[in-house]
Amino acid sequence: MCGIVGYIGSHQAAPVILEGLSKLEYRGYDSAGMAVFDGKKIGICKSVGRLKVLEELTHGGATMPGTVGIGHTRWATHGAPSNQNAHPHYNQEETIAVVHNGIIENYLPLREKLVSKGYQFVSDTDTEVVAHLIDYYYKGNPLEAITKVMNRVQGSYALGILFAEHPDQIFAVRKDSPLIVGQNEDGCFIASDVPAILKYTRKVYFIENQEVVRLRADHMHFYTVDEEEITKEPVTIDWDANAAEKGGYEHFMLKEMYEQPKTVTDTLMPRIKGNDIVIEELGMGDEEIKAIRKIFIVACGSAYHAGMTAKYVIEGIARIPVEVDVASEFRYRNPILEEGTMVVVISQSGETADSLAALRESQKLGHKVLGIVNVVGSSIAREADNVMYTWAGPEIAVATTKAYSAQLIALYLLAMKFAKVRGMLKEGEFRSMLGDLKRLPGQIERLLANKQRIQRFANRYIGAKDVFFIGRGIDFAISMEGSLKLKEISYIHSEAYAAGELKHGTISLIEEGTLVAAVATQDALFQKTLSNMVEVKARGAFVLAVTNEGNTDIEKAADYCIYIPRTNPYFTNSLAIIPLQLFGYYVAVGKGCDVDKPRNLAKSVTVE
Ligand code: AGP
Numbered sequence: 001m002c003g004i005v006g007y008i009g010s011h012q013a014a015p016v017i018l019e020g021l022s023k024l025e026y027r028g029y030d031s032a033g034m035a036v037f038d039g040k041k042i043g044i045c046k047s048v049g050r051l052k053v054l055e056e057l058t059h060g061g062a063t064m065p066g067t068v069g070i071g072h073t074r075w076a077t078h079g080a081p082s083n084q085n086a087h088p089h090y091n092q093e094e095t096i097a098v099v100h101n102g103i104i105e106n107y108l109p110l111r112e113k114l115v116s117k118g119y120q121f122v123s124d125t126d127t128e129v130v131a132h133l134i135d136y137y138y139k140g141n142p143l144e145a146i147t148k149v150m151n152r153v154q155g156s157y158a159l160g161i162l163f164a165e166h167p168d169q170i171f172a173v174r175k176d177s178p179l180i181v182g183q184n185e186d187g188c189f190i191a192s193d194v195p196a197i198l199k200y201t202r203k204v205y206f207i208e209n210q211e212v213v214r215l216r217a218d219h220m221h222f223y224t225v226d227e228e229e230i231t232k233e234p235v236t237i238d239w240d241a242n243a244a245e246k247g248g249y250e251h252f253m254l255k256e257m258y259e260q261p262k263t264v265t266d267t268l269m270p271r272i273k274g275n276d277i278v279i280e281e282l283g284m285g286d287e288e289i290k291a292i293r294k295i296f297i298v299a300c301g302s303a304y305h306a307g308m309t310a311k312y313v314i315e316g317i318a319r320i321p322v323e324v325d326v327a328s329e330f331r332y333r334n335p336i337l338e339e340g341t342m343v344v345v346i347s348q349s350g351e352t353a354d355s356l357a358a359l360r361e362s363q364k365l366g367h368k369v370l371g372i373v374n375v376v377g378s379s380i381a382r383e384a385d386n387v388m389y390t391w392a393g394p395e396i397a398v399a400t401t402k403a404y405s406a407q408l409i410a411l412y413l414l415a416m417k418f419a420k421v422r423g424m425l426k427e428g429e430f431r432s433m434l435g436d437l438k439r440l441p442g443q444i445e446r447l448l449a450n451k452q453r454i455q456r457f458a459n460r461y462i463g464a465k466d467v468f469f470i471g472r473g474i475d476f477a478i479s480m481e482g483s484l485k486l487k488e489i490s491y492i493h494s495e496a497y498a499a500g501e502l503k504h505g506t507i508s509l510i511e512e513g514t515l516v517a518a519v520a521t522q523d524a525l526f527q528k529t530l531s532n533m534v535e536v537k538a539r540g541a542f543v544l545a546v547t548n549e550g551n552t553d554i555e556k557a558a559d560y561c562i563y564i565p566r567t568n569p570y571f572t573n574s575l576a577i578i579p580l581q582l583f584g585y586y587v588a589v590g591k592g593c594d595v596d597k598p599r600n601l602a603k604s605v606t607v608e
Pocket residue numbers: 300301302303346347348349350351352355398399400401488602603604605
């Protein structure tokens with residue numbers, strides 16, 4: 001996620017901004033920049049790379065004198081990491097400077113409109129549109145221009161804005177992307193997150209959606225989008241600095257689990273236009289989509305598990321044959337990729353060596369590759385023929401959660417797009433599924449609220465030796481991810497099994513008290529999975545069931561039930577995985593494991 005810091009007061013702004021940005025580095029970024037008013041004009045310095053590069057360029061801020069400024073660390077979403085795309089962004093006359101965290105979903109039509117009015121762009125970012133749009137509406141009154149922009153842009157934004165004609169003020173604006181402001185005897189601050197200003201003040205104001213703040217050196221004013229002044233109560237932060245980096249959460253993993261409603265929204269909503277799905281970055285027209293005869297999905301770990309889910313969804317609704325392979329196998333088995341085969345490589349980091357090799361192998365065999373990637377400008381993103389980003393923001397915890405959830409969304413969208421273009425989905429069905437997709441963020445939120453109950457259950461299994469996850473169809477794919485979440489951070493042996501396969505050997509491992517997590521969200525297979533639950537229970541297993549609300553029959557065979565809200569059967573992974581993530585997390589916490597950095601694991605496996 002991008003980081004924003006701003007300062008106006010009696011001290012030099014640049015050093016305060018650099019210090020604040022350094023406390024936001026944990027959020028992940030690829031470039032950094034600052035804008036400071038030097039008494040005559042707004043100077044900007046920005047560069048791709050680590051914050052250290054900016055510090056060196058500005059000699060610790062000394063080359064940017066002035067007491068009012070804004071700064072930014074960029075996590076690329078639109079436009080690869082580069083000096084040009086780094087923030088802040090100017091208007092043409094360089095009298096307005098903007099830093100932004102979030103995604104302007106309608107930036108393309110706005111950009112076209114501004115170009116038609118003579119505006120020239122120097123970057124590929126959605127943020128530069130905001131700088132020019134403010135300029136377009138600015139007639140001398142910053143607040144008026146800002147609120148007009150707020151009524152025109154769609155998407156999520158936290159903005160810091162400087163006006164050269166109003167050098168005694170900074171403006172901060174928020175919609176969906178977090179933003180706080182604070183004050184002490186030396187000035188006023190804006191920041192994306194508490195750690196950036198904790199050194200200066202523990203009394204902060206959390207900006208709500210569609211609120212604007214005008215900061216001066218010694219006071220702040222708060223406004224609504226209708227320019228009505230409002231009063232706000234400050235909050236006193238009692239976190240220590242380390243906790244503050246995690247937004248008050250104990251671990252990044254927990255913080256990222258709680259970001260899932262937003263990452264699902266950010267990946268989904270920009271691709272839903274009215275009652276249609278528009279995947280601009282797909283690079284395929286309807287005829288090409290109709291010509292697909294087979295899809296190969298290649299990935300590793302959790303990304304592979306997302307691919308397994310996609311197999312059931314794409315084959316189920318688009319009726320296109322799908323083969324899913326782990327990249328380390330695919331790259332060496334001389335795969336048979338026939339005419340009309342589309343290859344999809346899924347990767348959060350975009351740097352996984354095996355997945356990158358699989359991409360290159362596919363292209364060598366003459367096939368185009370679609371990358372589904374989270375890190376903009378990563379190797380897989382750059383080398384894929386087309387890339388569909390999962391806008392999950394930087395994922396710090398080694399065990400993926402929010403990026404995995406975003407991958408599922410990208411794959412559902414792909415499947416529905418293909419199904420509709422190939423005439424496999426009626427309009428009514430399509431719209432009903434769109435409605436189900438839009439309800440997922442709120443349903444995930446409801447499941448996350450369940451964490452205490454999951455924690456209590458998890459505490460019973462801190463001493464477990466073996467845990468089995470079973471399911472059929474999509475429930476088998478869910479089981480794979482649930483099993484990996486548990487074992488990779490708690491170090492407890494766990495396996496996922498197709499429920500119908502258990503009796504062909506592995507059931508001999510079930511002993512008195514062995515935990516078996518049965519995932520039963522596929523109503524069409526519910527009775528079959530119920531039978532498998534009875535089978536393992538008869539051999540002494542303790543059965544945890546994850547199923548849809550209303551399936552109370554399951555209580556005949558389960559010892560402990562977790563119900564998920566009803567959704568389309570193709571989307572249940574997005575919900576069932578939430579309690580399983582929480583389960584793995586709380587078992588690991590109960591064991592005192594290093595949840596964010598599990599032993600032997602790396603966030604990105606860039607070697608074979
Ligand atoms: C999942 O929690 C692990 N971090 C791991 O399995 C990961 O999914 C795998 O290494 C693939 O990484 P990628 O998505 O960055 O390619």
